[in-house]
Amino acid sequence: MTNAMEVLIIEDEMLLAMDIEAMVEDSGHHVLAEAACLKEVEALPDSLRPQLAFVDLHLADNSSGLDVSRLIQQRWPDSLIVFITANVSKIPEDFAGAHGVIAKPFSHAGVVNAINYLAEGIFDPPPTTSQPASFRSSPHLRERWATN
Amino acid sequence: MKQRENWHLTDTLEYEHGRGDPFAAAVRATRMPMVVTDPSQPDNPIVFCNVAFQTLTGYDREEIIGRNCRFLQGPDSDLATIAKVRAAIKSETDVDVDLLNYRKDGTTFWNALYMSPVRDKEGTVRFFFASQMDVTERVEAQEVISQQKELVEREVERRTADLRAALDAKTILLHEVDHRVKNNLTMIGSLLRLQVRSIDDPVMTAKLDSMLERVDALAVVHRQLYQSSDISSFDIGSFAENLTRDVVGASGRTNITVSIDAQPLFIDAADASALGLILNEILTNSIKHAYPDGRSGCLSLTVTNVDDRGIICMCDDGPGIPSIQRTKSIGTSLITRLARQAKAEAIWTSNSPGTCVTITFPKREAAK
Numbered sequence: 452m453t454n455a456m457e458v459l460i461i462e463d464e465m466l467l468a469m470d471i472e473a474m475v476e477d478s479g480h481h482v483l484a485e486a487a488c489l490k491e492v493e494a495l496p497d498s499l500r501p502q503l504a505f506v507d508l509h510l511a512d513n514s515s516g517l518d519v520s521r522l523i524q525q526r527w528p529d530s531l532i533v534f535i536t537a538n539v540s541k542i543p544e545d546f547a548g549a550h551g552v553i554a555k556p557f558s559h560a561g562v563v564n565a566i567n568y569l570a571e572g573i574f575d576p577p578p579t580t581s582q583p584a585s586f587r588s589s590p591h592l593r594e595r596w597a598t599n
Numbered sequence: 600m601k602q603r604e605n606w607h608l609t610d611t612l613e614y615e616h617g618r619g620d621p622f623a624a625a626v627r628a629t630r631m632p633m634v635v636t637d638p639s640q641p642d643n644p645i646v647f648c649n650v651a652f653q654t655l656t657g658y659d660r661e662e663i664i665g666r667n668c669r670f671l672q673g674p675d676s677d678l679a680t681i682a683k684v685r686a687a688i689k690s691e692t693d694v695d696v697d698l699l700n701y702r703k704d705g706t707t708f709w710n711a712l713y714m715s716p717v718r719d720k721e722g723t724v725r726f727f728f729a730s731q732m733d734v735t736e737r738v739e740a741q742e743v744i745s746q747q748k749e750l751v752e753r754e755v756e757r758r759t760a761d762l763r764a765a766l767d768a769k770t771i772l773l774h775e776v777d778h779r780v781k782n783n784l785t786m787i788g789s790l791l792r793l794q795v796r797s798i799d800d801p802v803m804t805a806k807l808d809s810m811l812e813r814v815d816a817l818a819v820v821h822r823q824l825y826q827s828s829d830i831s832s833f834d835i836g837s838f839a840e841n842l843t844r845d846v847v848g849a850s851g852r853t854n855i856t857v858s859i860d861a862q863p864l865f866i867d868a869a870d871a872s873a874l875g876l877i878l879n880e881i882l883t884n885s886i887k888h889a890y891p892d893g894r895s896g897c898l899s900l901t902v903t904n905v906d907d908r909g910i911i912c913m914c915d916d917g918p919g920i921p922s923i924q925r926t927k928s929i930g931t932s933l934i935t936r937l938a939r940q941a942k943a944e945a946i947w948t949s950n951s952p953g954t955c956v957t958i959t960f961p962k963r964e965a966a967k
Contacts, residue, residue, distance in 0.1 A: 559792060
C-alpha cells in the first residue's frame with residue numbers, strides 16, 4: 452500500500468482506541484487525532500484533512516456518535532465515517548449520513564480487512580476486492596461504489 | 600302438523616266439563632305451578648291457580664284469585680323484565696323471562712315465567728295462561744359462575760401483566776449482559792493485541808497471536824449470535840465462510856487462494872463457541888503449517904449436510920503434517936476435546952498433497 456489514509460479515531464474506551472490505532476498504523480495508515488467525546492471533536496483544528504473516521508456510538512460525557520458523525524460531515528465533508536459499535540441496531544437505516552459500520556466485538560482480521568477495503572475505495576474507487584463480512588456499508592456508499 | 604293448530608290436539612278426546620275433564624284435572628294436579636288470568640276483567644286478574652302455584656308462593660287460593668300477578672313482585676324485581684311481560688300482554692304475544700318474585704313470607708325465588716295468550720275461534724284473546732318454575736338454583740349457580748369467571752379473568756389479567764413486566768425486565772437485563780459480554784470480549788482482544796506488540800521474542804509472539812486468534816474467533820461467534828434474529832440457533836456455514844475469508848484476507852497472504860463451497864447450516868447455539876474454535880484451529884493451523892515461509896497454495900472449504908449431520912471439510916495442498924507432530928500440538932488437542940463436547944467428530948485424511956480435516960456434527964432439529 453503506497454497510499455496512507457489520514458484517520459480520526461473517536462472512541463471513549465482508551466484500550467479500544469489504542470488497539471484501533473495500532474491496527475490502523477500497522478496497516479500503513481496514519482492516525483491524525485483521537486477524541487473521546489463530541490466536545491473533543493469540536494476542539495480539533497480545522498486544518499486537519501481526515502479521509503476516514505472510526506466513530507463509536509456511545510461516547511464519553513453522554514455524547515453520541517451520531518452527533519459526532521453530523522459534525523464531521525459538516526467540518527470535513529470528504530471524510531468517510533465508519534461506526535464501530537456493539538449497538539448496530541441503533542444506527543438509523545440511512546446511517547445518518549455515515550458510510551458504514553464495524554460491529555463489536557471486532558476481530559483483528561475483521562478490522563484489518565475493513566481498513567484495506569476502505570483504503571482501496573478511497574484511493575482507487577470502487578474497491579475491487581469483495582466487501583469483508585466484518586464491514587457493512589451504508590446504502591449510499593454501496594450505491595457510490597456499486598460495481599457491475 | 601302446523602303450530603297454530605295445536606289446539607286441535609285436544610279435539611279427539613271425548614270429555615265432560617267439570618270433575619271428569621281430564622285437561623282440567625291435569626292442570627290441577629301437575630307439579631308445575633300454573634295460573635290463568637282474564638284480560639276482559641279490570642286489571643287482568645287471576646281466575647285460576649293450581650295447587651303447585653299455591654305451594655310455590657305460600658299463598659292460599661283465596662288470597663290469589665282476583666289479584667293481578669304483580670302481587671308476587673317486590674323491591675328487587677327487575678323493572679325491565681316486568682316491562683317486557685307487560686309489553687307481551689299488551690301485544691298479545693308469548694313471553695319467556697326469569698323474574699325475581701316474592702313469597703308470602705317475604706323470601707324470594709327466581710321464577711322462570713312462561714306466559715301465552717289463549718284465543719277463541721274468532722282469534723280474540725280470552726285468557727292468559729302462565730306457567731312458573733322455581734329456577735333459583737340455576738340462576739344462583741349462573742351468578743356464582745359468572746362471578747368466578749370475572750374473578751379468574753381479573754386474576755389472569757393481573758398475572759399476565761406481571762409476566763409481561765417480568766419479561767420486559769428480563770429482556771432489558773439480557774441486553775445489558777449481552778452488551779457487557781460484547782464490550783469485555785472487545786477489550787480482551789484489544790488488551791492481548793497491545794501486549795503482543797510489546798513483545799520482542801518471536802516464539803512468545805506466535806503463541807500470543809494464536810491466543811488472540813482464538814479470542815477473535817469467539818468474538819466473531821458472539822457477534823454473529825447476537826446479530827441473528829434467532830438466538831437459539833447458529834449458522835455455522837456462513838460463519839465458516841466469513842472466518843476463512845477474514846483470516847486469510849488479514850494474513851496478507853495474497854498467494855493463498857481460497858475456494859469456498861458453503862451453504863447455511865444451523866447448529867444449536869450452545870455448540871457455536873466449540874465448533875467456532877475448532878474451525879479457527881484448523882484454519883490457522885493450515886495457514887501456518889501448510890504454507891510456511893510464504894509458500895503459495897489453495898485452501899478449500901466445503902460445507903454440506905447429509906441426513907441429520909453437518910459436514911465441514913477444510914483441505915490444504917501443503918506438505919502435510921506428520922501425525923506425531925500433530926498429536927503434540929495444543930491445536931490438535933483443542934480440536935479433539937472440543938469436538939467431543941459438541942458431539943462432533945474430527946478426522947484427518949491425506950489430500951495428496953496436503954491434509955483434509957473433516958468435521959461432522961449434529962445439525963439442529965427443525966432448523967429455520
